[in-house]
Amino acid sequence: MNDTAPQPADSAGQGPRHGVDRTTGRHVIARLAGPEHDHTVRAVVDQLSGEQSAVDSIVEDAVSDPERLESVERLGRFDDTRNPTLDRVAVLVAEALGTPMAAVSIVYPDRQVLAGSNASDEVQPRVAPLEMSICKFTVASREPLVVDDTRAHPMLSDHPVVQSGAVLAYAGIPLLDSKGYVAGTLCTWDTRPRHWSSGQVQILNDLADVARHRLLTDPRNV
Known part of the structure; x- marks a missing residue:
């Protein structure tokens, strides 16, 4: 980046x-x-x-x-309503990469909200406390985070979702707006370790461009 x-x-x-x-x-x-x-x-x-x-x-x-949060607030709230277009992007990610879970996440100071997901709210709750988020590291660094085995990663091995076995492989791409602020990520994860190929990461980057346009360019006109 x-x-x-x-x-x-x-x-x-x-x-x-x-x-x-x-x-x-x-x-x-x-x-x-x-x-x-x-x-x-x-x-x-x-x-x-x-x-x-x-x-x-x-x-x-x-x-x-605070300036990042101003940009995030302009997107509107997804705590109660997901975006159908972003749902479709997440479905494409999961199908293309062969992963069980994919989402467009928005990261706030206290929570992570899935603006789009390939799974229902019953399977993957839309809102989670910030301490359960791995996407927050992508937001903080403004760089992609691609991890084959989160259990072996020095920054993630003690994370609650890693300890529980919910996220044992993770790939996330930051979604930057025109001012350079990161609203969240396009991410995908697996309940088992896996190798992310360069082709898969490229697909994730390409679909992140779609998610970025839909979420950040005109989030209400989708």
Whole structure:
């Protein structure tokens, strides 16, 4: 992703807690989430705050950025009503990649909402607390997150949905608006580890462009 996109400050003009500005925080999360799982960065983060708290702080700050939230609020609310077009995008993702679950997620400071999904609300609840979200890491880094086995990933292995076995492989693409803010992701996941091929990731990127257009260009005219 383009590193020149805006990195707005919060209302007090400060970056995340622990003295890490948003741009640096985004790169930290991207390095931790990336395919090489940068253990050096992880060790530094752990030394700064002990275990997960610095990562949580960086993610919380990115997700709670007031200007990002202004962009998200303009999309309207999907807590009670899913978008049929985004449902269809999620169905296409699941069919093309052979995954049981796919969704267009929107990430708020306190929750994750599925604006579109290939599954019913009974199978996959539309709204979940933020602590149950993996998409929040994609929002924080503004980079794709593609993980073959979440149990072996240093940032995700202790995550509640990984521990429960609900998400053992994950692939998510950030949905950026014209100002560079990330509303959420187009994501897919499996209940077993799996290898994501380059062709599958490309398909996910292509369908993310469709989801981005439908969600961000004119979210009410779909």
